[in-house]
Amino acid sequence: MIISKSTVVGRLVHRLFAVSQTKRHYLTALARSLSLTHTHRHIQAQAPGLIHLFSLLSRHKEGTDKTHCMVKMLGRSLMSVGLRVKCQQLKGIQRVTAGLNPANYGDTLRREAASTSTVMGVNKMKTMDDLGGPSFMTTLYWLFIKGYFQTTQQMQIEHSKIYGPLWKSKYGPLVVVNVASADMIEQVLRQEGKHPIRTDMPHWRNYRELRNQAHGPLTEMGAKWQRIRSILNPRMLKPKHVSSYANTINEVVSDFICKVNWLRETSGQGVMVNDLTAELYKFAFEGICSVLFETRMGCMSEVIPEKTQKFIFSVGEMFHLSQVVILFPQFLWPYLQSWKRFVAAWDHLFKVAEELVNKKIEEIQENVHLDKDVEGAYLTHLLLSEQMNITEILGSITELLLAGVDTTSNTISWSLYHLAREPEIQEQLYQEVISVCPGDKVPNSNDIAQMPYLKAIIRETLRLYPVVPGNARVTVENEIVVGNHLFPKKTLFHLCHYAVSYDENIFPNSHTFLPERWLRGGEDKSKQHPFGSVPFGFGIRACLGRRVAELEMYLLLSRLIKHYEVKPDPAGKPVKPITRTLLCPATPINLQFLDRQVKQAEPRAKLAGSP
Template sequence: MPLRLTVYHGRTLSTLIDRSGGLRFKSCTSRHLGATFQTTETHPKKYKTIDDLSGPSLATTVYWLFVKGYSVKSHAMQIEHKNIYGPVWRSRFGPFDVVNVASADLIAQVIRQEGRYPIRTELPHWKEYRDMRGQAYGLHVDEGPEWYRMRRALNPKLLKLPEVSRYAPVIHQVVGDLLQRIEKLRLRSGDHATVSDLASELYKFGFEGISSILFETRLGCLQDEIPEDTLKFIAAVGDMLTLSEIVLFLPLWTRKVLPFWKRFVQAWDDLVGVAQRLIDRKVAEIDVQMQAGKPVEGMYLTHLLSSDKLSLREVYISITELLLGGVDTTSNTLSWTLYHLARDPASQDRLYQDVTSVCPGRQQPSSEDLTRMPYLKAVFKETLRMYPVVPGNGRLTLENEVVVDNYLFPKKTQFHLCHYAVSHSESEFPDPECFRPERWLREEVEAYQHHPYSFIPFGVGVRACVGKRVAELEMHSALSRLMQHYEVQPVDGAPTIEPKTRTLLIPSKPINLRFIPRASGGREGTVEVTAPEGLRPQKAYGPRRPTAPEGLRPQKAYGPRRPTAPEGLRPQKAYGPRRPNHFNRQ
């Protein structure tokens, strides 16, 4: 009986192939990692099957999820079950029969055998919704050659570094708006420092950033008056991700008696509706340009619409999915990063030195500058190790059988790749619960070699995250500028924030942080700081308040003052007759 074997060696070797009783050798190099081949042996090796795997029963799974409370912390259940059942175990819940893999080496084995058109996991409820609404399937639902065709159409403008660098100017504008938003919020707080529920503000930043790239226009998500569609989209993201897991596991008959399916459909209607309105607006602009005989110029959406590689239906759903992924990845990762930096002053100070050594003072970092900040990259790697955006990923094998850890699995086996358990493994990352960016710096004593598949926050291969480079540009730009302007501190008495699972990994409670402005030298002081263009410089005499970020005029530091006036009213000075207010001069 022919057996499928898989090679995982980097050295050149030869595969032994039995063809009609004869033997011949085929050269294989490291480029053929994961290549499958067949051989016939006199005593064929006997593999174990899925029925030989241990794992929790259905009753045990229900107990863990709903009695022990792991329904909102399934990422932690990965670690618990790995400790009980080992690196590979079987779990069943409703119609799903899943093989869980919680070892870097075994995850590599699965991915290297996934075939040309890998499938993450089946999403029958997403597919049902799109059939019901007559929509295209998109990258998350489609499969095979159709999926690959769409993926190739979306890739070039999002994954090629020269193309992504073109988005830097608009991202810098969005980051500038974020700084102004942080400044307004902290000045409105009781202590003139605290920004409450930071993640909600970073959601708006994420939406403004990705939409400015996709739609080539600014939506104003970081202004005081938030566009209604922005609020609707952000709310729908949370609803859809929460309801997606519930709807997936509930029997079909419950849809008539429980509200979850109806709310799930409404959330998707809101997501697609917002994206479609923005796309239609861009289509109308292009039509006007074409009718006027003007050349059609633009970035991402213009490219998609003019390339004819995707239908308009496919553009609608693809842009919706890109918006969906761009908002969560950026906001959650930045939230966790700032949370840990606030609690680790030494790491924050080192990051500040890393940024200012490349861009002294408040010089705006360019895309090239960001590549020369190794500690900045290390901070984000450590954050994504501790809080992978997707704590577990799926792989559904359709093209061939798969051998993993001496088990032979048939086609259509659903694998669950437990990234959270692997990235929190002591054998891969010593002291895994400690925030330690230094572990990613090669020149550091603490640096070490970990398995390449123990840390794959954006995936690998053709299924890697299509928006990875844009997300990195947004996060690196935002954090570097925030470090230039602020020292971040925890709020007194703030609790420890644990993650929870909502399809993605998010903070279980609002993150509240204090933003203390830095002087140009990095510390509070009385030295004069050059004011941003268009704003009058602040005088240096006497004790002074912390310097305000670029784009906002700082408040004077002398004399008692009245409370800050509500927005839209001119603040009164605390002494003498009033003069016209220039606070909002741009």
């Protein structure tokens, strides 16, 4: 909203009189109020006239006719140098520009935006009020009448066609700014500040307060979040530490190959594995538990332990109910059956996590008592470092578990789905794998570094099917500029990664599975935008488990393709994605796994944990 220039200047002059009593200070204060880096230069050029006006104004009380006339004169002087005053700045939102570091991305954007704005109405900086977008009722119509409730990722694309790359959506009192442009997503993420916030996740946070549980890296905010991340990061993100998990993950992969053999034999068709995503979910669950809790859960057994089944069910139940609970006002939650089930699911997750942590503590204490060396990986490191108490470790490691399962299971499902339908791509991957790991060699992290096509396949899969189709950011430190709009603090942005992943200007033939687009020197590489596909996020709030998830996917896919030729289900139909908090297949993916006609040394023994 733009108010009259005479009113603007009048308020500024009133504020300036309270701040300073000299003409020089008036000019400095005015420049700071306008928050334009070029203001000092322009005002100095107009100094004689402005100083004269200020000196006259200082002799008159505000509100007289003569003062009002002088205010208009000052307004015209300001307009003559192309300065524009924004409503948010009058409220004191914009910080002082004096002494700002020009290398700061957000300050540079605000400065550039200001330099192209004029008070005469040409190229004016816009606000959220100027954005188009559907009303709350229209959004409900799209979700429940047009049927986009489970395909909200596709709704991103449809709305961007209607409203452009930047629009707002209303969900009751909540206003969300949707961003469906790689350039604009970059602008948001580069201005996220020192302590970026995704969303409040009030139902997750409410549970922790209800049960007095600690917040983890997904739910904590501000300086407390930064402290947690600084403790968790090294063993999750440093390559030398991540590489040390390869043997643990490979053990789980070996057991999964045995599980595939058993599934083929029991399918009745000899080669078919039905509902592959469900089986890969168990693999991913086993793998991440092996890394985080340093223990096996029995997910690769023919008969999964009842306790483990309940743990897996609780994870799925919690994610499903998260979508339901958040639709209701918080004061209604205690009366909802879905809230009670939501709490019960979390209760079981923390109960099992606590049992696993206590088990590891007992092992450590026993080794210390026997004067043995204490060996271990992630959980052992957290327990021995004493940087976090037990409650904090429980909160963090439980949230890491939740974040680590779906990425691997869904991405490998989609990768195998496309490789089965694209035999040429599958053959090229197979040739790469056997050239790096001939014979019975099992790939390790060093071998993976020599498989660019394998990495390109995973990258292309994550472009087509980003596990998180839309991310969120809340601006908490500064107002920010996105495009030609200025947004205040506490604006909630929805980053439409799915829509951007299908932008033909960035990814030609965007609906086609083309791993080659990610190879160095590839034909489409030069057209790509660094923020066109960011499946693991960006900056200090990027996915904590990214490197572990990637290692898990690389090891699993390379060994599966080395061992099997994958073909589609002859009776199968195309599978489409849906959104259930995360992006997943709408229907089961059934594939044929045919043995490669080469000698392999992969395990053919009984499954781990089998009788």
